[in-house]
Amino acid sequence: MKKVGIIMHGVTGRMGMNQHLIRSVLAIRAQGGLALSDGTVLMPDPIIVGRNEAKIAALAAKHDVERYTTDLDAALADPYNEIFFDAASTQLRPGLLRKAIDAGKHVYCEKPVSEGLEEAVEIARYAKEKGVKNGIVHDKLDLPGLVKLKRLRDSGFFGEILSVKGEFGYWVFEGDWMPAQRPSWNYRVEDGGGMVSDMLCHWRYVLDNVIAPVKSVSCTTATHIPQRVDENGKTYKCTADDAAYATFMLEGDIVAHINSSWCTRVRRDDLVTFQVDGTLGSAVAGLHSCYSQHRVNTPKPVWNPDEPNTLDFYENWEEVPDNAVLDNGFKVQWEQFLRHVFDGGEWSYDLAEGAKGVQLAEAGYQSAKERRWIDLPALDI
Template structure:
């Protein structure tokens, strides 16, 4: 089996997402399977070097996962011509500067979202990457979730007829950190550190709606900071001043109305941590992370409103599971494989930094809508 190496500088791999989804379940999983199959029959094998500020943490991750190379010297890593790809999953505030340094070093770049805290910065770095002719990409991981792939399959088949509306519910209870440790990092809840659920999640909802349902044309958003005091990783109380919930309505192309609630202050009583219901003239479907159920027009029950008697119908029984009909791999890993092929042989790739800027744009408009208490159009981005 013919192989070729690709050196990947991985920054931000001591955090939850960087370590679990990108390092372990993507890059190392690709390495351990023998690489990514290219069109010439050879396999592209990742050779990562882990980079971070805390030597003890980075070394521990490297040793635990059989990664030979690690360093705290980002400049030295960027100076190595044998490593041609830079990946970042660290904090949003630092990302534009890090990406620019990597581009200046001639590296192709791949990163977590959002690109930056502002649209102007996001467009600047997207334009800069294009001007320097480096391959660039941003994670759109939810598009490869089995549930959303099935939902898109239904849309593409014409199952819904004319799509009318979308209802999304995302979130769970994130503990405050006093009597029970929080399951998300404390910076998420501090505005000065780039926290906030609007900037975090509206980036996702932009590419989900654009690609699975229809392009977003306008937004109305109401944010909230429901819990104003939390406790950090060291048990110290701090002021939580970033938005921890967002209630957003979107107008999509074709007159479709979408409403998505995002909250870290909600207790879950639904099929999954995120669900999307799409209703159309000929059918409806509800997708979670992995499953998707549908209900056709001819199979729709006919309930009658009667508040004087207990409900006897079980509405969950009237939905049919959409079959897998395929083996679904980890969504992060699939996109890593696609991007690696793009870098190695210019295979098609859609999720550039400009697409990532669209997510930042929607988040920025969401915050503006909240502050001004009004609808805002979503202009087309050129780049």
């Protein structure tokens, strides 16, 4: 048994607490650790770090975490803690990563890695120069729906892939008559908010890895809701984009279009869906399920505005089976990263990949501002 100290910064928020602390690190602990190739069992020993001592103490007590502190410098100075993880503010992330790297820690963080491409490239280069293992969360790749979608692609099911259509988002209440289900900073650009900066980082690694590499982008943004009400009941002006409508050209002349919006009401299979159309078949994936339709199962509709349609367009789709145990995507990636650090396991999703996501977000904003296509050159990291 080898215990490994993991500094967990920013895990009092919803995503950090639920997905990273509870359902990943503590879940690995609860299953008895992570077996390495030499027979060693790696046992995570988290230390929760935050500014509000009462809040982190309550979180630690609730989930049987023995260690917590408000002193990040002390946690970084302790050689027992070998990994630093950050899920807090994007604005502070590059500085925190640099401090952790200087302390000799391996670093893992939520996306985006920074607010700007130059800074993202700098921190990726710094981690490489210092020789620390590093990674960025790419959670959607291990969603069961996207695992199945990639399986279809790898099997040649689609034939020649023609296009991708993505729909993401839901209605986030304004906070007046119904409390908002997302924090107010998401809608203030001065606090790091914005749909493009948040979601185009995701769409970069999803498209790159599940379909084909992204080559260029054309994007339109909007701030559909001009003002909202914050957690304290105070009305504030929305300065960040709350929707993004982006078209991507992928390698192989594949066209992808993804709508991302906090101002849309859901009438589809899931909160996010991706439809891939190819010459031999199509598939639609959500968070967990994936449905496919081969060309031999494709119905033959005829346009007739004079009579109601009689075809059930859902009945000719078949569900793609799991065919494997598909664990929580965040936990899967924590296990991958831990194996990378302590067992030499393969790992492709380093801070350089995180910089690609920031590159696409920056290009998306540039496209929206200049109303034109923006190419994505290769990054030198």
